[in-house]
Amino acid sequence: MMSYGERPRLLVVANRLPVSSKKTGENSWSMEMSPGGKFNLLGGVTDQYDTKWVGWPGFDVYNEVEKTALSKSLAQMNCIPVFLNEVFDQYYNGYSNGIIWPILHHMGLPIECHHDANKTFQTQYDAYKKANRMFLDVVIENYEEGDTIWCQDYHLMFLPQYLKEYNNKIKVGWFLHSPFPSSEVYKTLPSRSELLRSVLRADLLGFHTYDFARHFVSTCTQILGVEGTDEGVVDQGRLTRVVVLPMGIDPDRFISTSKLPEVIQQMNELKEKFFGKKVILGVDRLDMIKGIPQKYLGFEKFLEENPDWRNKVVLVQIAVPTRDAVPEYQKVRDQVHGLVGRINGRFGSISSLPVHHMDCSVPSNYLCALYATADVLLVTSLRDGLNLVSHEFVACQESKKGVLILSEFAGAGQSLGAGALLVNPWNVTEVSSAIKEALTMPAEERDERHRVNFQYVITNSAEKWGGDFLSELNDAFAESEMKIRSIPHELPQRDMIQRYSQSNHRLIVLGFCGTLTEPMNSQNEELDLKLNPKLKGTLKALCNDPKTTVVVLSRSGRNILDKVFGEYKIWLAAENGMLLRDPTGEWVTNMPENMNLDWVNGVKNVFKYFTDRTPRSFFEANETSLVWNHEYADVKFGKTQARDMLQHLWAGPISKASVDVVRGNHSVEVHAMSETKGAAIGRILEEMMHKISMTTPIDYVFCSGYLLEKDEDIYTFFESEIVPSKLSHETRSKSSSSNIMKNQISPNVLDLKKENYFSVAIGQTRSKARYVIDSSQDVVDLLHKLAIADTTTMANTVSDSELHQRLAMETRI
Numbered sequence: 001m002m003s004y005g006e007r008p009r010l011l012v013v014a015n016r017l018p019v020s021s022k023k024t025g026e027n028s029w030s031m032e033m034s035p036g037g038k039f040n041l042l043g044g045v046t047d048q049y050d051t052k053w054v055g056w057p058g059f060d061v062y063n064e065v066e067k068t069a070l071s072k073s074l075a076q077m078n079c080i081p082v083f084l085n086e087v088f089d090q091y092y093n094g095y096s097n098g099i100i101w102p103i104l105h106h107m108g109l110p111i112e113c114h115h116d117a118n119k120t121f122q123t124q125y126d127a128y129k130k131a132n133r134m135f136l137d138v139v140i141e142n143y144e145e146g147d148t149i150w151c152q153d154y155h156l157m158f159l160p161q162y163l164k165e166y167n168n169k170i171k172v173g174w175f176l177h178s179p180f181p182s183s184e185v186y187k188t189l190p191s192r193s194e195l196l197r198s199v200l201r202a203d204l205l206g207f208h209t210y211d212f213a214r215h216f217v218s219t220c221t222q223i224l225g226v227e228g229t230d231e232g233v234v235d236q237g238r239l240t241r242v243v244v245l246p247m248g249i250d251p252d253r254f255i256s257t258s259k260l261p262e263v264i265q266q267m268n269e270l271k272e273k274f275f276g277k278k279v280i281l282g283v284d285r286l287d288m289i290k291g292i293p294q295k296y297l298g299f300e301k302f303l304e305e306n307p308d309w310r311n312k313v314v315l316v317q318i319a320v321p322t323r324d325a326v327p328e329y330q331k332v333r334d335q336v337h338g339l340v341g342r343i344n345g346r347f348g349s350i351s352s353l354p355v356h357h358m359d360c361s362v363p364s365n366y367l368c369a370l371y372a373t374a375d376v377l378l379v380t381s382l383r384d385g386l387n388l389v390s391h392e393f394v395a396c397q398e399s400k401k402g403v404l405i406l407s408e409f410a411g412a413g414q415s416l417g418a419g420a421l422l423v424n425p426w427n428v429t430e431v432s433s434a435i436k437e438a439l440t441m442p443a444e445e446r447d448e449r450h451r452v453n454f455q456y457v458i459t460n461s462a463e464k465w466g467g468d469f470l471s472e473l474n475d476a477f478a479e480s481e482m483k484i485r486s487i488p489h490e491l492p493q494r495d496m497i498q499r500y501s502q503s504n505h506r507l508i509v510l511g512f513c514g515t516l517t518e519p520m521n522s523q524n525e526e527l528d529l530k531l532n533p534k535l536k537g538t539l540k541a542l543c544n545d546p547k548t549t550v551v552v553l554s555r556s557g558r559n560i561l562d563k564v565f566g567e568y569k570i571w572l573a574a575e576n577g578m579l580l581r582d583p584t585g586e587w588v589t590n591m592p593e594n595m596n597l598d599w600v601n602g603v604k605n606v607f608k609y610f611t612d613r614t615p616r617s618f619f620e621a622n623e624t625s626l627v628w629n630h631e632y633a634d635v636k637f638g639k640t641q642a643r644d645m646l647q648h649l650w651a652g653p654i655s656k657a658s659v660d661v662v663r664g665n666h667s668v669e670v671h672a673m674s675e676t677k678g679a680a681i682g683r684i685l686e687e688m689m690h691k692i693s694m695t696t697p698i699d700y701v702f703c704s705g706y707l708l709e710k711d712e713d714i715y716t717f718f719e720s721e722i723v724p725s726k727l728s729h730e731t732r733s734k735s736s737s738s739n740i741m742k743n744q745i746s747p748n749v750l751d752l753k754k755e756n757y758f759s760v761a762i763g764q765t766r767s768k769a770r771y772v773i774d775s776s777q778d779v780v781d782l783l784h785k786l787a788i789a790d791t792t793t794m795a796n797t798v799s800d801s802e803l804h805q806r807l808a809m810e811t812r813i
């Protein structure tokens with residue numbers, strides 16, 4: 001359903017509503033839009049969407065009459081309140097800002113306070129979940145089918161899961177405004193898995209920088225054991241898309257505000273006040289992550305080392321009070337005040353103070369006047385999601401073209417780094433030198449640096465950011481809808497077997513590990529991968545059948561495949577197609593020339609280290625890949641070791657190598673950047689064509705495996721090779737250059753009709769395969785049935801024991 005108007009509906013859910021409400025009478029309020037922060041995005045998306053905000057109004061309201069009156073007033077501003085009341089403190093100051101925020105900002109967890117029952121991790125975690133449920137309730141009350149729900153930030157990490165549990169068809173996005181930490185830090189969080197699992201339920205996740213997105217994906221792979229891909233995170237065949245979309249500001253608002261007469265007047269007053277002096281500006285919340293003490297240390301050093309500048313420069317710092325209820329914030333405030341006193345005491349005089357520090361926020365017009373008057377903006381965040389202040393400064397500097405000194409640890413460093421002077425705020429000398437460089441920078445260089453950044457800020461506005469996120473979300477949702485619709489069907493066995501027996505040349509393509517291997521057995525002392533013994537006769541019968549070609553396509557190396565399948569007349573593709581063996585046993589290489597394998601020894605050392613310390617694990621070293629397998633190790637310990645192993649690998653031997661790392665359910669594989677199974681199968685068919693004179697084209701394909709998501713392109717490969725039913729083989733051969741034919745495989749090799757194609761995933765709830773079966777035991781049964789299909793029309797109805805008997809007789813095992 002649509003809409004309040006014609007436009008699609010959007011519910012933006014954030015901790016805080018974008019308006020400040022002031023009580024003006026018993027049941028009346030005045031409302032004002034809050035100018036700063038993530039509220040910028042509101043302007044950006046309202047043009048295309050009918051947007052409503054859901055969030056905390058900024059204060060407690062217990063009285064029902066008051067609640068109704070406030071809700072009515074807020075409704076006029078398209079805002080819907082969530083009255084968190086008694087839950088707020090533990091949810092916001094406690095769990096959100098006392099626990100998650102420090103972790104996200106690499107500060108580590110506080111010591112848990114056990115003597116106060118309201119302050120334990122568990123109570124605060126419970127309050128956090130409760131608050132997320134209260135947001136959910138309000139969203140549900142206002143939800144209409146087809147609405148988009150966009151959850152903002154770390155306060156609402158449970159909301160994606162709650163929304164999807166309520167209705168899996170709701171379109172849900174989540175954007176993190178803060179940094180995402182390295183997994184080493186994140187994994188200290190007691191509720192680490194639950195929070196990750198919940199946000200992964202969203203359709204799209206957004207981050208400000210590549211670093212944050214990369215940290216998130218690798219944290220998911222390490223903590224949850226899921227698969228990280230270029231597109232995001234895959235769990236049980238379901239993809240959660242991850243995008244990097246740095247937020248922007250509304251540049252026009254800042255540009256036009258700085259031209260207002262009132263603002264020009266304020267600028268003139270500021271110029272007069274600081275006449276003859278250069279102005280360095282700082283605008284930050286008084287938060288430890290903003291690095292205000294580091295800023296003062298850098299400035300102090302600059303004054304120490306440059307006595308000539310002592311009366312010629314001022315640092316104006318707006319330190320906006322924030323989270324004052326949290327003791328750590330009170331400590332930073334006191335520390336900062338101490339530093340200000342020290343610097344002014346050391347370098348001030350009756351007529352001039354080097355530091356003008358204010359614990360307050362300033363009206364938005366005055367902020368623009370400050371931005372436009374300053375010669376330098378100094379941002380020394382120790383870690384910052386983005387830092388909108390740096391964007392706002394650039395927008396207001398059209399005429400002055402001042403210099404931006406920007407911490408390399410602010411997300412904005414990735415976007416505004418080209419025009420800014422990037423500094424490490426912990427390096428006091430570097431900050432001091434950057435101040436000097438900024439103050440003495442030639443005009444042409446300032447112009448050029450400003451031009452680059454100004455261009456970025458006006459092009460990458462909040463409006464663009466909001467639009468891009470929502471369009472990515474629509475795509476991701478449509479894609480997942482399609483996937484849901486294409487949940488594989490139950491395999492029509494009778495039809496599959498009948499068509500097999502009626503075909504002239506059948507191709508069977510099978511995976512190896514988890515598909516044809518012996519089922520896992522904790523009693524089994526031997527760790528080698530072995531063929532399921534029940535398949536021996538069946539496979540022999542199929543391989544010996546002149547009308548059937550069998551291919552095993554595996555990530556395993558050729559030694560293993562040779563050992564397992566040596567006696568069969570079978571095609572083997574080792575290391576995902578890098579090496580190919582025809583049924584006579586001859587191997588050919590398909591490796592690209594000059595492939596760099598310098599990383600192999602380093603990886604082997606790490607694998608050996610972990611194998612020695614993980615009982616019942618083992619590793620295979622192949623030509624272009626290494627696989628560490630913990631299938632037979634203790635399940636939990638194996639997984640923990642795999643996580644640690646990945647850290648060692650990323651930090652060392654593969655940090656600069658061109659390799660793929662695949663975290664399987666029970667394995668870690670490192671292989672030279674290679675193809676997927678889908679890409680390999682095309683080359684295998686071409687190779688077949690060269691090796692054997694294929695008189696009859698393949699007219700039947702059965703393709704099955706326990707595959708990684710990325711290897712599932714093997715199923716779609718054959719879909720794109722299917723012959724439209726009206727085109728006969730003859731017509732197709734004659735018109736193979738026709739542009740309606742997408743395939744590259746010659747029709748003399750593959751002449752496949754839709755009804756003769758059976759792609760069968762094993763034990764997946766979502767897959768690109770047409771059909772699904774429960775386990776590898778079903779593959780064994782199916783292959784039995786195919787093996788005797790030519791000799792009995794009742795193959796699909798006879799019992800397993802009869803099949804075994806018949807097969808035993810026919811294949812003489």
Ligand SMILES: O=P(O)(O)OC[C@H]1O[C@H](O[C@H]2O[C@H](CO)[C@@H](O)[C@H](O)[C@H]2O)[C@H](O)[C@@H](O)[C@@H]1O
Pocket residue numbers: 015016036037038039177178247285322323384385386387388
């Ligand atoms: O005041 P709070 O409710 O405690 O929230 C703190 C600030 O959070 C948001 O800032 C973060 O988002 C910015 C925009 O994405 C990003 O630049 C910054 O690095 C983050 O810290 C919010 O935008 C601010 O208004 C809040 O003050």
Ligand SMILES: O=c1ccn([C@@H]2O[C@H](COP(=O)(O)OP(=O)(O)O)[C@@H](O)[C@H]2O)c(=O)[nH]1
Pocket residue numbers: 035036037038283284285318320360361362363367386387388389390392
């Ligand atoms: O007195 C002030 C100082 C700052 N801001 C706004 O607060 C936001 C700060 O965002 P930023 O991303 O720099 O850091 P955050 O505080 O969100 O971590 C910016 O939009 C500023 O315009 C404000 O509204 N009043």
